[in-house]
Amino acid sequence: MSEPRDRRLAWLGSRHDRVGVASTMADQAEVYEEQNVHEVYQQIAGHFSATRYKPWPIVEQFLQGLPAGSVGLDVGCGNGKNLQVNRDVFIVASDRSENLAKIAVQHQPHTTVVADILHLPHRDASFDFAVCIAVVHHMSTPARRVQAIAEILRTLKRGFAAQPGGRTLIYAWALEQKNSRRGWDKGDSQDLMVPWVRRAKPGSGDQDQTYHRYYHLYESGELERDIEQAGGVVLESGYEKDNWWAIATPKTGP
């Protein structure tokens, strides 16, 4: 890994770059994310992938606990590291970055497509499960974060009588992570541009390159609120590795 792990990075008070006032216009948000999330992942795909290889414990547990033959989604699959966990289920993985999707496609027996979380190319109520790990925090307005979760819930089977509905596991970066390298905590700004630094090879004469990605850091309870607003029922939730997570299912009945 070429990113420095040994020093705690501090806020630079002088760099509170205000990009502008928040807007509710959906297409502005779309263009914003295109520039500040999608383009960046396209650029850093290879390097990003090389540093992402181990599924997080709760993701692993969720995927391993699925009945054999379950069919589900991995929305925002990145390099596909979570596709290595269970070969007895079938996962239709997707990512908005074509370069990442190209890396993810190697994981058998699963399949990978390029898709946008707000417009998933799947039918309603047809999947047993969905994981969405570290994705919704890239949506730049509250409405779009709720819409993203609603779109995942739409694809899950509805529960009825004794038949439980499909379940989704969602992860988002936490504001409360004072022991992490970044050191953010309650009270800090929740909307950030976070750098990804690609170090130049020593002696190559090249310069380090820094890319900034937009993140919304979730505060305690916010993920659960977004899920409920999106029409989901939270079954379980918690905190792991600087992230909030929740397992949810679509609400049944009227």
Add this chain to the structure above:
Amino acid sequence: MKVITANFVTCAVKECKTSPLSFPLHFHDAELELQELDFQPEFIRNVVPRIDWDSLRVTANELGFPSLPESKPEGEALGDEQTLKDLHRLLLETQVMEGKLSEGNKSTLTSRRSLLHFVLLYLVHILQAPSAEAPTKTPPMPSTTVYDA
């Protein structure tokens, strides 16, 4: 993309999804390639009950495969090794490398470039939508703080 994928994707546009004609998507001028994968009989046995059989028959037919049985193999039929091997070959090992996709209610819907392994459906509608004209300057989006490395 694997043939099985066609059984689990549709057009990404909401208005299209409400039409029964939007599934399955239809292949045209498909170029196929066989990519061998480990045969997992249990996987096929468990996944076949989740397959929309009528749609798979449509897809297989468009790709030029001899007709699949009219009804989905169930019970004992799924214990037959040859049936499972055939399904493994069709669903997982057959890759559509190039070609076009269309929806039943539209004449054109195609991949932006060759299909490769992906469905690039969202690009067709979303990036070509009139509202997607990119403004020339950075749009005024959320008030963010730059976290400096």
